[in-house]
Structure formats: C-alpha cells, structure tokens
Amino acid sequence: xxxxxxxTRAKFWTPGVVVLAFLMAAGAVTIVARYxxxxxxxxxxxxxxxxxxxxxxxxxxxxxxxxxxxxTAFLAHIMSRHYYEPVVRPALLTAMLGYTFVVLGLLVxxxxxxxIWKPMVYWNFNSxxxxxxxxxxxxxxxxxxxxxxxxxxxxxxxxNLPGPLAALNGPVDGLLKIADLITSKLMWALIxxxxxxxxxxxxxxxxxxxIAPTKLHPLWYTPILPLLFLTSAIAVGYPMVVFETTLVTSxxxxxxEMNILAPLTRFTVFLLGLYLALKIGDMGVRGTYVYxxxxxxxxxxxxxxxxxxxxxPWVMLVLPRVRQSRRGLFIACSLIVGGVLLNRVNVFVVxxxxxxxxxxxxxxFGEILVTVGLIAGLMFLYRFLxxxxxxxxxxxxxxxx
Numbered sequence: 001x002x003x004x005x006x007x008t009r010a011k012f013w014t015p016g017v018v019v020l021a022f023l024m025a026a027g028a029v030t031i032v033a034r035y036x037x038x039x040x041x042x043x044x045x046x047x048x049x050x051x052x053x054x055x056x057x058x059x060x061x062x063x064x065x066x067x068x069x070x071x072t073a074f075l076a077h078i079m080s081r082h083y084y085e086p087v088v089r090p091a092l093l094t095a096m097l098g099y100t101f102v103v104l105g106l107l108v109x110x111x112x113x114x115x116i117w118k119p120m121v122y123w124n125f126n127s128x129x130x131x132x133x134x135x136x137x138x139x140x141x142x143x144x145x146x147x148x149x150x151x152x153x154x155x156x157x158x159x160n161l162p163g164p165l166a167a168l169n170g171p172v173d174g175l176l177k178i179a180d181l182i183t184s185k186l187m188w189a190l191i192x193x194x195x196x197x198x199x200x201x202x203x204x205x206x207x208x209x210x211i212a213p214t215k216l217h218p219l220w221y222t223p224i225l226p227l228l229f230l231t232s233a234i235a236v237g238y239p240m241v242v243f244e245t246t247l248v249t250s251x252x253x254x255x256x257e258m259n260i261l262a263p264l265t266r267f268t269v270f271l272l273g274l275y276l277a278l279k280i281g282d283m284g285v286r287g288t289y290v291y292x293x294x295x296x297x298x299x300x301x302x303x304x305x306x307x308x309x310x311x312x313p314w315v316m317l318v319l320p321r322v323r324q325s326r327r328g329l330f331i332a333c334s335l336i337v338g339g340v341l342l343n344r345v346n347v348f349v350v351x352x353x354x355x356x357x358x359x360x361x362x363x364x365f366g367e368i369l370v371t372v373g374l375i376a377g378l379m380f381l382y383r384f385l386x387x388x389x390x391x392x393x394x395x396x397x398x399x400x401x
Contacts, residue, residue, distance in 0.1 A: 005089055005390040007154065010252050012387050020376040020383075027373010030366050031108055039111060042366025048356045051109065052349055053363035057371050058105030060205055060344040062098050063136070064233045065337065068244070069095025069143065070198035071237030075267070077191050086260055086393040089150060090248065091241050093391050096143040097378045103140065108370055128207045135201035142194045145183055152180040154389050203230040209347060217351035218288045219302045225347075228278060235271040236340040238264050239313075239333035246330045248382075254392060262323045265333070272314045272336065279306065301342070301350045309339015 034042045045052055068091040076084045107113045119133040156176045183190070206229030209216050222228070242261045249256050283289045291299055313335040322328035349361065363371075386392050 005086075005150075005153075005393050007388050007390055008252050008254070008386055008392060010387055012384065016251075017380065017383060020380045023376035024373050024380060027370050027376065030369040030373065033366070034108060034370070039109075042364060042370070044361060044364045044367070048354060049361050051352075052361050053367045053371055054105055054109040056345040056348040057341070058374055059102050059109070060348050061341045062102040062105065063202065063205060064229075064236060064340050064344055065240050066095040066098030066102075067198065067202065067233040067237040068240040069098075070195045071234060072241060073146075073191050074195050077188075078195065084260060084264060086257065087241050087245060087264070089391045089393070090245060090386075091237075092143065092146055092150075093382060093385060094240070094244055096140075096147055097381055099136065099140045099143060101374045101378050102136065105371075105374055128204050128211075132201050132204045132208070135197045135204065139194060139197040139201065142190050142197065146187070146190050146194065148179050148183045149187070150389055150391060152176045152183075156180060198233075199230060202233040203227065205229050206347075209352075212352070215352055215354050216347070217291075217298050217302075217353065218286070219283075219291050219299065220347050220351040222282050222286060222288075224278065224282055228275070228282070231271070231275040231278060232340050232343060235268060235275045236336055238268050238271075239336040242329060242333040243337050246326065246333075248386070248392065252386075252392070256326055257393070258324075258326055258329075261329060265317055265323055265329060268333075268336070269314065269317050272310065272317070276310050276314060279310070298346075298351055301346050305339055305342045305346055308335055309342055310336075313339070 030042055039045055043052070043054075072084060072088045072091040075081050076088050107116065110116060119130050120137070124130045203226040206226040209221065209225055210223070213221055242265060245257050245261060248254070292303065293299070313332040316322045316328065316332040316335075322332060
C-alpha cells in the first residue's frame with residue numbers, strides 16, 4: 001500500500017469541536033483574569049512556591065510529549081527508513097503545536113511575561129534556563145519552517161483571493177514558491193538542527209533540578225536526571241505517535257496505519273527498556289529503593305509512575321500479539337505517555353518540596369482551566385489543520401499480497 005497526504009475535508013464543527021471551543025473560551029477568560037488580577041488571582045502559586053501545574057504539565061510535559069517530531073524525523077530522514085514517512089507529518093504537526101502551547105504556557109506562568117525576550121539579548125552562559133530558552137525558541141522556529149512545505153503543497157498555484165484581493169494572487173503564489181524553494185534546499189539542515197536542539201533542551205529540563213538537591217525527593221533527584229529526561233523523551237516519541245494516530249484515525253474514520261505503527265513500536269521496546277534499566281540501576285547505586293515502602297504520597301506516585309508507566313507497557317510491547325493488536329498497542333502506548341506525563345509532574349510538582357513552603361501545593365481551579373484551555377486549543381488547531389492541509393495520509397493503492 002502506498003500513501004499520499006491529503007486534507008481530510010471532514011465536517012469541522014462536530015459536537016466534539018464545539019466542546020473544545022467552549023473549553024478554549026473558558027481558558028482564555030481565565031488568562032485575561034490572570035493578566036488583570038495577577039498570578040495570585042487565578043492560581044495557588046506564591047513566592048515560596050513559584051511553580052506548579054503550569055510548569056509540570058504545560059511546559060515540562062508538553063516538551064516531552066512533543067518528542068515524536070524529532071524521533072520520527074530522525075528515523076525517516078536521517079536513518080533513511082522511508083517506510084515510516086506517513087507518520088512524520090502528523091508527528092511534526094503535533095510537535096509544532098505542542099511547542100507553541102509550551103511558549104503560551106510560559107507566558108502565563110512567568111511573572112514578568114513582557115520580559116521573556118531578554119534571554120535573546122542578555123546571554124548568561126552559566127544558566128541552564130538560558131540554554132532551555134534558546135533551544136526551545138530556535139526549535140520552534142525550525143518546526144515552523146519544516147511545516148512550510150505542507151502549506152505550500154496545498155496552496156501553490158491555487159491561490160484564489162476574493163474580490164479586490166484577487167490582484168494579489170500572483171504575488172502571493174510567488175512568495176509561496178520562493179518559500180518552498182528555500183525550505184526544500186534547507187530541509188536537511190532543519191531536520192538535523194531539530195534533532196540536535198531537541199536532545200539539548202530535553203536533557204536540560206532535567207538539569208534544572210540538579211541545583212535543588214534539598215528540594216527534590218531522593219527518588220527523583222539524581223546526578224543522571226538530565227540523561228533520564230532525555231531517554232524518557234526519546235522513549236515516549238513513538239508511543240506518542242501511536243497514541244495520536246490511533247485517536248485521529250478512529251475519530252475521522254481513516255486507515256488505522258497498523259502496518260506502520262506495529263513495527264514502529266519495536267524500537268520502543270529497546271528505548272523504554274534502556275530508560276527502565278537506567279532508572280533501576282540508579283536506584284540501586286544510590287540506595288534510594290529504601291524509600292519505596294514509606295507509604296507517602298510521593299513514594300506512591302513514584303510506584304505508579306514506574307509500574308504502570310514503564311514496566312507494564314514494556315512487558316506488553318515485548319509480546320508480538322500485543323504489538324499486532326490495535327487495542328493492545330494503544331493501551332500500552334497510552335500507559336507510556338501517561339507514565340512520562342506523571343514523571344514530569346512528579347519531578348516538578350509532587351517531588352518538589354521547597355523548605356520555606358510548609359503547605360502542600362494543590363492547583364487552583366483557575367490553573368486547571370488554563371491548562372485545559374491550552375490543551376483544547378492544541379486539539380482544536382490540530383483538527384483544523386488536518387482538515388484543510390495535507391497532513392494525514394490516505395492509502396492510494398491496495399496491493400495484494
């Protein structure tokens with residue numbers, strides 16, 4: 001079976017999309033309230049507890065779960081495994097939207113959001129945050145440039161502006177052709193830059209917590225935390241592609257892509273196994289396994305993260321019959337995605353206990369609304385773009401075995 005990307009042209013305003021629009025509106029109203037009344041007006045964040053749900057989910061988890069963009073690009077383009085090309089565009093779109101909403105989440109979370117441009121001018125080479133900021137900024141622009149050919153493919157030679165704007169059809173089409181020429185010549189460099197930048201800031205997010213040995217629970221604090229962040233992000237890349245593709249193909253009644261997804265997860269068996277080995281080995285070397293039976297909320301969260309988020313799905317994916325089952329594959333990949341999400345929340349929220357903050361943190365309703373609104377916005381734009389741009393793949397020709 002060969003594939004060709006094309007717009008779905010499905011009905012856009014479905015009941016589900018209406019619900020997404022409602023959640024987006026609720027989140028937007030809360031964001032406006034945050035800027036009018038300040039962070040404390042809509043959140044439980046304080047000077048003693050400066051980060052919470054927004055950093056744990058909107059930023060750290062968003063960055064990790066967008067890893068499918070660079071992992072699929074590495075596999076299909078750098079490793080020349082072109083068989084996996086059909087999942088590259090959806091993964092690219094997910095990464096682009098994911099990083100866009102990471103930046104929006106940062107704008108909401110940062111107290112002086114109007115100063116977010118300063119790392120571009122005032123360089124601090126001793127700051128991990130500086131490295132994260134620059135890598136995320138450059139990688140987001142790389143993702144936008146990588147997406148340009150998809151837009152050009154849809155509209156090049158077919159620009160039809162209405163009414164008095166019709167005179168601009170020629171110049172607009174010319175700009176599209178120029179953009180296509182530039183990006184096509186630079187695509188190899190953009191792909192390499194995307195992989196390198198992703199590896200840099202995925203690990204650096206873990207480095208942020210290395211300066212907080214007295215604030216992070218020993219089950220998560222480790223000198224190899226940057227390596228664990230990087231390997232977990234790489235391990236979740238392909239499961240996130242499976243998770244996203246299964247949901248989209250089921251929702252839009254498209255081809256299941258099981259002929260691509262099943263062999264893709266064979267890489268996950270090794271990648272997730274490597275992450276698990278590093279995690280368990282680190283616990284053994286540092287002796288932190290003594291905390292596992294404490295019965296506290298932190299140790300229980302760690303056990304759920306490791307057992308349900310790593311061990312169970314790894315065992316499932318080792319079994320060929322699970323990889324060949326659409327339902328089994330989706331469940332295993334959903335557990336991996338949930339495990340990485342829980343890991344980031346555990347590191348930045350559950351396991352983080354600043355000594356000067358005695359009270360336990362719980363996200364306010366306003367924080368939840370903002371997070372839900374941003375996620376709904378990501379899903380809304382994904383549905384809109386796959387409806388009108390050639391992102392998802394359609395089978396062109398069936399070839400009998």
